[in-house]
Every structure is written in C-alpha cells, then in structure tokens.
Amino acid sequence: MWFSALSALWLAATAWAAVDRGEDGNIRSIALRTHTLKQPYLDSDMSSRWYDFGGDTVIRTDSYIRLSSDRPSQNGWLFSRVPLTATNWEIEVEFKISGKNQLYGDGFAMWLTKERGQLGPVFGHTNNFEGLGIFVDTYKNNRPGTVFPYVMAMVGDGKTPYNKDNDGKETEFAGCSARGIRNANIPTKLRLTYFQDKSLKLELQYKTEDEWLLCFETNEPPTIPSVTYLGFSAETGELSDNHDIISIDAKNLYTTAGSSTPSKKTPGRGGASKLAKQKEGGSWTWFFFKIIFFILAIGGGYVGWTAYRTNQKRSHRF
Structure with a gap:
C-alpha cells in the first residue's frame, strides 16, 4: 500500500516537472497537435490529417516539405485544415533556404489569414489577404538602404495589396535584415509569439544554434482575426531557390493565476x-x-x- x-x-511529481514553463515561470504551454507538423509529414494514406498542400509543393517524408524548387516560376503552399483559434500562441518553424546560384529569389512567407490554399503573387499566396503575413524576402526589388534578405510583417485588411515593386515598404508593420539566413550552416528557425492585445514578437535563429536574435517586438500588436489558418507559401520567378519547411511546432500559451502576460521591460525595473x-x-x-x-x-x-x-x-x- x-x-x-x-x-x-x-x-505526480514527474508530471509536474514536465510542464513547459518557457523562459517566464508564469507562462505555461500546451502543444497544439492540430497545427504541429513533423516528419514523416504524411499519414499511411499519403495525406496529412491536419495540413493540405498544393501548387508545386513536393514532400520528401524523411527530409522536408519543399514549397518551391530551385527552378524558375515555382509556386507552392502548405496550409492547416483547421483554423487557429487560440488567443495566445507560439509557433516555431524550422526552415531552409538554399540554392547554388549567385542570383536567387524570391522568398517564402508564413501566414495567419482567413484565406487558405490560394495561389497568388505574394510569395505564392493570394494578394489582398486578411490577417498576418511574415515574409522572408531574399530578392531586393527597390528598397534603397535596406540589407537583404529581409524579414518583415504585414497586416492585411482584405483590401490593401502588397506592392512587390518596392518590397512592401509602405505596408510594413515591422521587420529586420537577416543576412546569412540563406545557405546557413546551422538549422534556421523563426519563432513567432503572440499574446492578444499584449505583445507580438518575432525571433530568428540563423547565426548560432540555440541563439535567438530578436527581429521585432511590440506591446501594441495588430488585431489578428479570431479565426485564421496557419500556412506557408513560396515563390520563384526568373531567379530561384529551394524553400523548405522542416518542422512546425505550435503551442497554446496561457498564464497562471495571479500573473500577467509579458510586456516590454521598463529600464531599471x-x-x-x-x-x-x-x-x-x-x-x-x-x-x-x-x-x-x-x-x-x-x-x-x-x-x-x-x-x-x-x-x-x-x-x-x-
């Protein structure tokens, strides 16, 4: 007895110790199985229970999901079948941009939008979207003074188009240069963390493994539709690259009783x-x-x- x-x-002690607290001890997380995707990507019937894909997307079950190959005029997409309805979430994506050419393009995008699986001119996805787009743009069209590759966020209202001619300069919400993110020697990753009405943060890993670089963070986040689909797309034109998704790790975030969601630190405090x-x-x-x-x-x-x-x-x- x-x-x-x-x-x-x-x-009970083991279960307690296994709770993921993150960097902040007051934040807990629960894995979102419906939006997580890892090898071998496909079920026994050669389809994914939680994701659809289309266009020129190619899936190699032991390696990657290739949204576009290193060939001209490629467009591919990968989108969740069910909407992301969590209020607070964190999405970590391992990806790879690679190619042998000295001139390359165009890039890939991560989406949290009402639209899903619609081919178009914005990194392989439809224009005039409603929701949030994160663009990893590897080809510079017309943005003087900006170092490329460039990572930027755009909040779409369903009416305002993305202007490819100036790399979306006038509709940029936030962004950062990321020289070295292509053909990197380590696993390249992005991590997007969102607390509704509290904060939006994008971090990148491409210089040193397990070292996250802050791309942008704001305590005045955009309003993201309550029902959105998580997706990825890529595009090549005359110039090309391989744009691969290696894994997607999605989590629902919540805070313990009596704690508050994180915000920007105040100097001295x-x-x-x-x-x-x-x-x-x-x-x-x-x-x-x-x-x-x-x-x-x-x-x-x-x-x-x-x-x-x-x-x-x-x-x-x-």
Missing part, C-alpha cells in the same frame, strides 16, 4: 521583476518539495513502527 502511494506521488519571478518560482518549488518530504517522513515513520511491532511479536513468540 505504501509503495503504491509512493509510486503515485512519483508520477527588469532586474527586480526577474528577481521577483525567481523568488515566486522558488517558493512554489520549495513548497512542493516540503510536501514530498512530509509524506516521506510519515511513510518512514510508518515503516519503522511496523518493523518494531513485527520484532516485538517475534520476541514474544520465543
């Missing part, structure tokens, strides 16, 4: 805030282990008392 109780306690969070996390950890020690002490006393009673009975028998 005692060992059964101890086993149950151990399982970041250290105090971090210390408070560490103390809060430490107090909970210590409280949890005190419970374990208490139960173990009771159990140990019970085992000792039982052994003593058994010895007493044996001595009376002789």
Whole structure:
C-alpha cells in the first residue's frame, strides 16, 4: 500500500516537472497537435490529417516539405485544415533556404489569414489577404538602404495589396535584415509569439544554434482575426531557390493565476521583476518539495513502527 502511494506521488511529481514553463515561470504551454507538423509529414494514406498542400509543393517524408524548387516560376503552399483559434500562441518553424546560384529569389512567407490554399503573387499566396503575413524576402526589388534578405510583417485588411515593386515598404508593420539566413550552416528557425492585445514578437535563429536574435517586438500588436489558418507559401520567378519547411511546432500559451502576460521591460525595473519571478518560482518549488518530504517522513515513520511491532511479536513468540 505504501509503495503504491509512493509510486503515485512519483508520477505526480514527474508530471509536474514536465510542464513547459518557457523562459517566464508564469507562462505555461500546451502543444497544439492540430497545427504541429513533423516528419514523416504524411499519414499511411499519403495525406496529412491536419495540413493540405498544393501548387508545386513536393514532400520528401524523411527530409522536408519543399514549397518551391530551385527552378524558375515555382509556386507552392502548405496550409492547416483547421483554423487557429487560440488567443495566445507560439509557433516555431524550422526552415531552409538554399540554392547554388549567385542570383536567387524570391522568398517564402508564413501566414495567419482567413484565406487558405490560394495561389497568388505574394510569395505564392493570394494578394489582398486578411490577417498576418511574415515574409522572408531574399530578392531586393527597390528598397534603397535596406540589407537583404529581409524579414518583415504585414497586416492585411482584405483590401490593401502588397506592392512587390518596392518590397512592401509602405505596408510594413515591422521587420529586420537577416543576412546569412540563406545557405546557413546551422538549422534556421523563426519563432513567432503572440499574446492578444499584449505583445507580438518575432525571433530568428540563423547565426548560432540555440541563439535567438530578436527581429521585432511590440506591446501594441495588430488585431489578428479570431479565426485564421496557419500556412506557408513560396515563390520563384526568373531567379530561384529551394524553400523548405522542416518542422512546425505550435503551442497554446496561457498564464497562471495571479500573473500577467509579458510586456516590454521598463529600464531599471527588469532586474527586480526577474528577481521577483525567481523568488515566486522558488517558493512554489520549495513548497512542493516540503510536501514530498512530509509524506516521506510519515511513510518512514510508518515503516519503522511496523518493523518494531513485527520484532516485538517475534520476541514474544520465543
């Protein structure tokens, strides 16, 4: 009986320790299976339960989902079958842009839009979209003073078009240069984190593995439609590249009771805030282990008392 109780306690402790807290101890996450995609990508019937694909997209089950190959005039897309309805979420994508040519283009995009699976002129997806687009643009058309490849976000209202001639300069919400993101020597990734009405943050990994570079962060995020589809698309013109999706890891984020969603740090207060969070996390950890020690002490006393009673009975028998 005692060992059964101890086993149950151990399982509970293991489950507690396995909760993903992220960098902020007050943030928890739950994997969104409906929007996560990893090798081998396809089910036994050679289709994906959660994603559709079309255009020139090619799937190699042991390696990648190739939205466009290193050939001219390619367009391909990959879109979730069910909408993303989570209020707060984090989407981490491993991708690869590669090619042998000195001149290359055009790039690929990540979408959170009402439209899904519609071929078009905006990195392989339809124009006049409604929602959020993240563009990894590798070919510079006309943006003096901007270093390419360039990563930018655009918020579409369903009416305003993306202007390819100036690389979407007038409709850019935020962005950053990312020289070295093509033909990188490490796995290249992007991580988009969104808290409704609180923050939107885009991070990139392409210089050093496990080192995330902040592309942009705002505590005044755009309004994203409550029902959107997660998708990816790519396009090549006269110039070309391979645009591959390696994996998609989507999570629903939520905060614990009494905590607030993250916001931009105020100079001079970041250290105090971090210390408070560490103390809060430490107090909970210590409280949890005190419970374990208490139960173990009771159990140990019970085992000792039982052994003593058994010895007493044996001595009376002789």
